[in-house]
Amino acid sequence: MIDVIVIGGGPAGLAGAIACASFGLKVKVIDEFIKPGGRLLGQLHQEPSGEWWNGIKESERLHQEAKRLSVDICCGVSVYNLEKEEHLWNVHTSSGTLEAPFVLVATGAAEYPIPLPGWTLPGVMSIGAAQVMTNVHRVQVGKKGIIIGANILAFAILNELQLAGIKVDRVILPEKSPLSQKAGEPEAVMKSLLNAAHLAPSPLLRIGSHVMKNNRMRKIGLNFYPKNGMKVSGTPLQLRKAALEIIGKDRVEGIRAADIDANGNVIAGSETIYEADFVCIAGGLYPLAELAAVAGCPFQYIPELGGHVPHHSETMETPLDGLFVAGNITGIESGKIAMAQGTTAGLSIAKYAGKKSETIDQQLQQAIQNVRTVRRQATIQFNPKIDSGRNKMRELWGSLYFSTQR
Template sequence: MIDVIVIGAGPAGLAGAISCAENGLKVTVIDEFVRPGGRLLGQLHQEPSGEWWNGIKESERLHNEAQKRSVDIRCGVSVYNLEKDKDSWNVHTNIGTLIAPYVLVATGAAEFPIPVPGWTLPGVMSIGAAQVMTNVHRVEVGKKGIIIGANILAFAILNELQLAGINVERIVLPEKSPLSQNAGEPEEVMKSLLNAAHLAPSPILRFGSGFMKNEGFRKLGMKFFPKSGVKVNGTPLQLRKAALEILGKDQVEGVLTVDIDVNGNVIKGTEKIYEADFVCIAGGLYPLAELTAVAGCPFQYVPELGGHVPHHSEKMETPLEGLFVAGNITGIESGKIAMAQGTTAGISIAKHAGKGSTDINEKLEQAMKNVHTVRQNAAIQFNPEIANGRGKIYELWDDLYGKELDSLQEIG
């Protein structure tokens, strides 16, 4: 019999499975990809300390740790429904229905699509797809590329493409529209990028970013932002240019761009075509939380967390008995934070199941503290207001469910 089913074999799911198994639970992990690791598989970057973060090696470490603890990992398994039946959860998959009293949903995040005319041409891909093709499958995505969209994820993967010897000619914005939203507004993009200014390759950029955080200086800076862009590891970041259309007959041949003002409005008569044989669209990430919605879990829209997230506590519980969450499904953050949350979820599940040692409460408190520590030391924050977002969702939990849980514990 299975005690815990973990949906998602990424950093949160694998860490959660290890934590559950360490506390005496029998665990099965399922994932639709052909190998475990999730988004870790594509990650390769240098930390501010100088050390390299190799996602493939990290995923192998987690995989080995899970196997040592007899965790059953099944890849190529897709989940299409999740429902509660008395004291157990039924997880309906393409290989049949799996049943367990506890489920940890660690499905991660997905990329926002930003429609650009011509985006169905061969050679157009999301920035995440370029990362996987380059770092996982070792496939060269092209010879000369353009990234449409400027955000923290785009910069991280730009560096990875450059390390692989792939030439990215420039980064431009998508055209301002209801679909592109803030991604098409230069000043809003600049505000988001300033929170990663400590990672900028140039001391001048790092120094200047301090002034740019002031609204007045930022507006002035955007007004005089060079049309040729500011180079990021050799690639021009052009915040005053937008992509109107991706051009090509049978595959990508170029991108039609136009100059834009500080508010993202098109300046007519400034159209220009840049040659390219591949285009990456970078729309950012949002929590991939549909399965918890199918299960009946209530949601809250928290923009600081990346979108709609399931109601959950700091112990990674949801209001549905036996259903837990961890990782980017709860808000967009790094793989290290996802692992810390997974560990917390595993200990929390063990506590609910009556497993673990006598110091299980102390372990849970320590795991939650570790999530805070890892977050504070994170080199990259996808959203600078993440702490406020976490505070909102935990305050919501206390308001809606805290008293109810306290009453149940008193009865018990």
């Protein structure tokens, strides 16, 4: 009999499986991709310390440790339903139904789409798809591309595309609309990027970013922002340029763009055509939490965490007995934090499963503290107010659930 089913073989799922298996629990990991690792498989970047973060190597390390502990990893299998029947969870998959008293949902995140005319042409992809094609499948997505959307994820993957020898001609904004929302507003974009200004390759950009954090100076800066943009890792970031349409007959041939004012409004008569053979749309990430919803887990909308997230405690349990969550399903953060959360969830499951140990409570508290430490030391925060979002969830859990458990 399986003790724990882990849905998602990314950093959170693998770390959770390892923690569970280290206490002797029989664990099965299910992932729809062809190999375990999740988003780790596409990550490759140099940190401010000078060290390289190689996601492929990290995923291999986790994979080998899980195999050493006899974790059963099944790839190429999708989960479409999750329901509780008496004391067991039924996990319905493309390969049949599985049963276990404990389930860890670690499904990660998905990308927000930003629809615009021409986005169905061959050669248009999400920025995450470009990362996977380049770093996982070793496929060159094109020779000259344009990124539509300026956010932390876009610039992280921009560097990875450049490392692979792929030219990104420019980064511009999507046209301001109800669908693009703040992604099409220069001031909102600049404000979000300032939270990662410490990563800017130029000392001038780093110094200037401190000035721009002042609201008045930021508005002045946008009004005088260079028309040709400012270079980030050699690629122009054009905050005053928006994509109106992706053009091409049978595949991407370029984009039609226009100048925009500081509020994101298109300036009439300023349209320009830029040639490109691929386009990446960067809309940002949101928690991929549908399975938790199908299971009946209550949700809360917390923008600081990236959207709707399932109710959960710091020990990663949900209000549903035997159901745990970890990783980006609980809020958009880095792979390192996802791993720390996965370990916390695994220890919590082991405790609930009755795996008595003199040190399990201490290990669990250390794991919770480690999540906080890793978060505090994180180089990149996808949502700058992540601590505020985590506090909201902590307060919600304390007010709604803790009192009922005593």
